[in-house]
């Protein structure tokens with residue numbers, strides 16, 4: 001459903017206009033204290049703006065004359081921690097929303113089972129929250145949020161409290177359930193923006209300073225915050241036994257724990273600072289070696305960014321001078337497999 005919002009909260013230095021197309025997922029990023037949580041609070045109804053208005057699917061959430069309370073907005077919020085009711089079983093936790101909406105006990109339980117299946121947690125139905133791992137609890141929390149059939153799903157750093165070993169699996173589940181759903185996800189992780197969202201909005205100092213497709217914001221950052229995120233190397237392709245192969249044949253070895261299944265769509269991400277540049281093919285090193293053509297050299301202070309199409313390396317300006325690099329030159333980028341993070345898409 002279409003979301004339209006204009007809200008001012010002067011006490012929090014917050015002044016944001018924002019729209020979301022039906023079925024669109026947007027990632028909201030920005031420095032600490034920028035106003036990301038305030039945006040979620042305003043949308044969910046936990047914070048009352050001093051002025052402005054918002055509609056969701058044509059229905060008013062708030063305006064100068066109207067105020068719809070949180071539970072009547074068709075908006076579900078998934079927090080950093082799962083916040084399950086400890087005295088209820090997993091199934092009862094998920095059935096809680098449909099029950100509150102007036103469903104019979106049997107219908108609510110059926111719906112809860114369906115959503116638990118959707119997040120691959122049906123086997124947890126009879127467990128108590130206290131016996132769940134962080135990743136399992138968050139899976140159940142996703143099912144509980146979806147079981148209310150929200151028109152808008154808000155996610156507040158849903159993966160940040162999880163171990164890095166389970167975050168990729170839950171990210172994958174989120175990617176599936178967010179498809180075609182109107183959602184706003186606050187995250188500090190550019191990987192979430194790349195893999196979960198259609199668009200990224202950067203908030204700084206209570207104002208939106210960037211808004212566009214994630215790749216565009218990363219490739220042509222206008223704010224210093226986005227510039228800090230930008231420039232990460234991203235290679236998409238399919239998983240193979242030891243890493244990823246891109247459609248153009250580029251192969252990147254990456255260490256993942258646990259290993260990822262083969263033949264799946266994936267993205268490999270690595271920092272330009274992890275990339276070394278060589279005039280000749282390096283031998284005898286356990287690195288990924290990518291033959292590239294230099295498209296641009298950008299010196300900044302003591303360091304130089306060496307661009308080669310979508311890929312970049314950041315080396316010391318002294319090293320760049322020593323290698324006598326020039327645009328058009330064919331060189332080799334190398335990066336250790338331990339520096340490459342691999343994510344299923």
Ligand SMILES: Nc1ncnc2c1ncn2[C@@H]1O[C@H](COP(=O)(O)OP(=O)(O)OP(=O)(O)O)[C@@H](O)[C@H]1O
Nearest residue numbers: 011012013014030031032033034035036037038039
């Ligand atoms: N309860 C509150 N009352 C008044 N001001 C607040 C309150 N909570 C936060 N603020 C202020 O509102 C502004 C926006 O904060 P907000 O929590 O929305 O930022 P954020 O982008 O979510 O930050 P973080 O990434 O640290 O969670 C900040 O200046 C903050 O100090």
